[in-house]
Amino acid sequence: MVWLGLVLVIAGTVPTLTMDGDLGGADATVVGTGVMAVGAALLVVGILRLRKRRRVGPPGTAAQAYYRTSTGKIVAMVIATIYIVSPIDLIPDVFLPIGIVDDATALTWLLFALGQEHTRRSRAARESR
DSSP states (O other): OHHHHHHHHHHHHHHHHHOOSEETTEEHHHHHHHHHHHHHHHHHHHHHHTTSOEEESSTTSTTOEEEOOOHHHHHHHHHHHHHHHSSOOSSOTTSTTHHHHHHHHHHHHHHHHHHHHHHHHHHHHHHTO
16 A cells, blocks of 8 residues: 555656646646545555554464554654645745755655565564564
């Protein structure tokens, strides 16, 4: 769910920032914003699901462990998602290319953090086997 939301956020950003006119009979900006909103919702729900305790290892064995993402990291990921999608920025997007850099930095950190969580969860699952 997280990865699909991330793809939709990125896919919605392209028509929102680069296209003028119609896209399939609808305004490109409206379509891009709608896709970004759906992607952001999926991304936030997926990030919040990281907070659940996950059992790692075979059930009923001593090797079974729990893995859970910290609250601070989840809050930071949700804030980064909202910052990427929101029109309010530290540097407005009209100041190209510098205005896009702050959103790209937040997106890069979010990709890194999600990849790090995926790696940690898969490593914990392998170690408990």
